[in-house]
Amino acid sequence: MKTNKDHFSDLATYMLDNRLALFVGAGFSYNFGYPSWGILLKNIIEKYEIKDKLVQTSLFPFINEDDIDGDEEEVNEVILEKLLGVDYLRLAGYIDSILENDFGKSIHTEVAEVIKSSRMHRKTDGVVKDLASFLSHNKEYLEDIITTNYDDNIEFCLDYNASVIHRDISSINKIEHRNKVYKIHGCASDEIQEPDIIITEKDYNNFIAKNKYLFYKVYSFFTEKKIVFIGYSINDPNIRSILNDVIEENKDKVNLEMYWVTRDKLKDLDRQYYQQHFNLNIIEECEINEFFEELQTNVNTQIDLRSLKGADLAEYVKGYKNNYTKAGFIKDIIDTGKEDEVLKAMFDKVNADEYAYERNLEPYLALISALGAKDFARHKMSLQKLIDSGKKRQLYKIIDYAYKSDDFIDALRNSDMVEDLLGVFLERANGSHEFGDYAKTIEHLLKAFDAFSKEMDVFEEDFLRALQYCIRFSCYNGNRRSGEDYGGLDRLSEYAKLLDEVMLEKLASSMTSMYMGEREFEKVECLIDNSDFSDKEKIPARFKYSYKKYLMENLFDSMRSILKAVTDSKETNYLYTVGDTEILIEIEDEEINLINNQSRVLLYNVKLYATSKKVFIEADEKHEITKLKELMFFPQQIVGWLNEEVEAVIDNLKETQ
Incomplete structure (x- = not known):
């Protein structure tokens, strides 16, 4: 199934070939400050206070108390307010009948007055400026525009250099301009006292009977050109009627190609219905100005591409490199069959000159990513050669x-090249670098993790080793220290969010498994501060991966010096003897316990833990640390609090012996 991107590329081609016609509805004029059809009818109803009469008719699909369990009045009020399920042509006919019988008025005159008033206050800035610019700029490519609107907003956008065709044969005989606007529902001109416009069901039937030529001409556009509907509801009954007539008339004769632009997101079944029954290509979630903007981008791309035809290969490749990011450009390169020549020329350039990658490698990758699996296979060896070269900048x-192209990732996966790429890259990343390259390597390690997260399990150990190594030799830009590369922590700050929680914890844990000094604190802080942890999670994480280890080491060293019984044990439990009494120190996840081994009575406990707001150190009293940095800058003060308490415990212990 084609995407919006594919549709715009096709439409740009049709437009430049003068094979595109616009079919414009009320949504277009709404941007100019004109009322929608429903609002226009509601305003007339309110102006003449005829709602009560209309409510008595069968126009509105009201429900009664038997249809719903309560609140039927509220539901009916919504139906009336929003004119839900109402046939506008039929409603207009009822309004016209009431106006004529009760007020001696005509709905046609009322509508014409609204159009005239709206014209006097027409918006000309913002979105309108964009719409007018597109139509005025592309007049030579859009000769035919069909509309059901009565106003002259299209003529305004065309600088009034267009022939308006409506009502009867006389307007057809007055064609003076290349651009033609076919107003199939009539034109509300200032000069006409009783404008011949379609408003009621009766008008519609009479208009078709009197204007056979106009309607046959419009129907012919569906076979001669590609039609784009803009400014219509996907449920517009008038347009569905026209589509049914066109499809019935051309059944089995020609393959119609039509497009419908809608701001809505369609349900899958709705999309399937309109595609199958009306042969409509749906461009959804797209405002009218966005449609024109994207179409203009694709038209510009096509113009640039067509200007390259006939150029020699060098100029063609140069033109491609200058334009490959433009919508539809790569597709058109492939459609012309030039992709092999262009790819070879760029590969040869990169392969011969290491520094040519800057201008050639990304365009090369963009084009090779757009190839189908069979065509990609023809160029796989060339790409493999670039990877195997191990050149860092490439x-x-x-x-x-x-990192930015899912198509490229899919192409690598389908060709079993991801493991080769990661293997070469991680081997290159896990080693000494020139100053300035540590920062770049950190950035690209994190980008690689994000792009190839599915494959990273295989390379987890190599990834962590390389990233930890580069972080170790990095500092912040402007804070360069001997032996450290400036800017590395800035890159870590920018891309740390690409790590998932599991990998981030593994990295933080590996970074804090060694000695923790001021520089190490800075690096772990940088990682956690810029991670995807919530604010509530960051304080406990900082405590767990940096300050806790630092404090535990200080506390344990303090206890060892007090107990005067140092051992070389590497176990988590430490046994000391004071006189005839054995003291066991147990280091657990968040606390240190001193236990009298003979009686197994807890003599002393030091507990460290963190919440989302504070860090707590508890002994015989609780110390609250509200700012984590206090743990780093005043550890001796904290240890001092505990030393006094530990000494008191030991003194009491000795006195009891």
Whole structure:
């Protein structure tokens, strides 16, 4: 199934070939400050206070108390307010009948006055400026515009250099301009006292009978050109009627190609219905100005591409590199069959000159990613050669493109090239670098993790080792210290959110398994502060992966010095003897216990833990640390609090012996 992107590329081609016609509805004029059809009818109803009469008719699909369990009045009020399920042509006919009989008025005159008033206050800035700019700029490509609108907003956008065709043969005989606007529901011109416009069901039937030529001409556009409907509801009964007539008339004769632009997101079944029954290509979730903007981008791309025809290969490749990011450009390169020549030229350039990658490698990757599996296979060996070369800057560029292109990732996976790429890149990343490259390597390690998260389990150990190594030799930009590369922590700050929680905890744990000094604190802080942890999770995480280990070491060293019984044991439990009494120190996850081994009575407990707001150190009294940095800058003060309490415990212990 084609995407919006594919549709715009096709439409740009049709437009430049003068094979595109616009079919414009009321949604277009709404941008100019004109009322919608429903609002226009409601305003007339309110102006003449005729709602009570209309409510007595069968126009509105009201429900009664038997249809719903309560609240039927509220539901009916919504139906009336929003004109839900109402046939506008039929409603207009009822309004016209009441106006004529009770007020001697005509709905046609009322509508014409609204159109005239709206014209005097027409919006000309913002979105309107964009719409007018598109139509005025592309007049040579849009010769035919069909509309059911009565106003002259389309003529306004065309600088009034268009022939308006409506009502009867006389307007057809007055065609003076290349651009033609077919007003199939009539035109509310200032000069006409009783404008011949379609408002009621009766008008519709009479208009078709009197204007056979106009309708046959409009129907012919469906076979001669590609039609784009803009400014219509997908449920508009008038347009569905026209589509049914066109499809019935051309059954088995020609393959109609029509497009419908809608701001809505369609349900799958709705999309399937309109595609199958009306042969409509749906461009959804797209405002009218967005449609014109994207179409203009694709038209510009097509113009640039067509200007390359006939150029020699060098100029063609240069043109491709200058334009490959434009919508539809790569597709058109492939459609012309030039992709092999262009790819070879760029590969040869990169392969011969290491520094040519900057201008050639990304365009090369963009084009190779757009190839189908069979065509990609023809160029796989060339891409493999670039990877196997192990050139760091080329690897950076390949990782960069994978980070932003799902198509490239899919192409690598389908060709079993991801493990080769990661293996070469991680081997290159896990080693000494020139100053300035540690920062770049950190950035690309994190991008690689994000792009290839599915494959990273296989390379987890190598990834963690390489990232930890690069972070170890990094500092913040402007805070360079001897032996450290400036900017590395800035890159870590920018891309740390790409790590998932599991990998982040593994990295933090590995970074804090060694000695923790001021520099190490800075690096762990940088990782956690810029992670995807919530604010509530960050304080406990900082405590767990940096300050806790630092404090535990200080506390344990303090206890050892007090007990005067140092051992070389590496176990988590430490046994000391004071006189004839054995004291066991147990280091658990969040606390240190001193236990009298003979009686197994807890003599002393030091507990460290953190909440989302504070860190607590508990002994015989509780100390609250509200700012984590206090743990780093005043550890001796904290240890001092505990030393006094530990000494008191030991003194009491000795006195009891």
